[in-house]
Amino acid sequence: MPTPGIHEEAGIASAHAGLIMLDGPNGIAITLTASAAEGTGLSLLRAAELAREQLEKGQAEDFAED
Numbered sequence: 001m002p003t004p005g006i007h008e009e010a011g012i013a014s015a016h017a018g019l020i021m022l023d024g025p026n027g028i029a030i031t032l033t034a035s036a037a038e039g040t041g042l043s044l045l046r047a048a049e050l051a052r053e054q055l056e057k058g059q060a061e062d063f064a065e066d
Contacts, residue, residue: 006030007024007025007026009021009024011023011024011025011028012024013037017030017035018034019032019033019034020032020033020034020037022037032040
């Protein structure tokens, strides 16, 4: 069963007028500069790699929500 607040759908990024628009599930939206989008993208890729490694090692625990 999916955990509320955790999304399994990918966001969609597009470029308009020199800015990046990121549209995600459930109406999540953010506008970033090219530099901020690049940094966010790299950070997301690193985090995804670490998360996969954790799952492979059986380190999957419930995510504590505030």
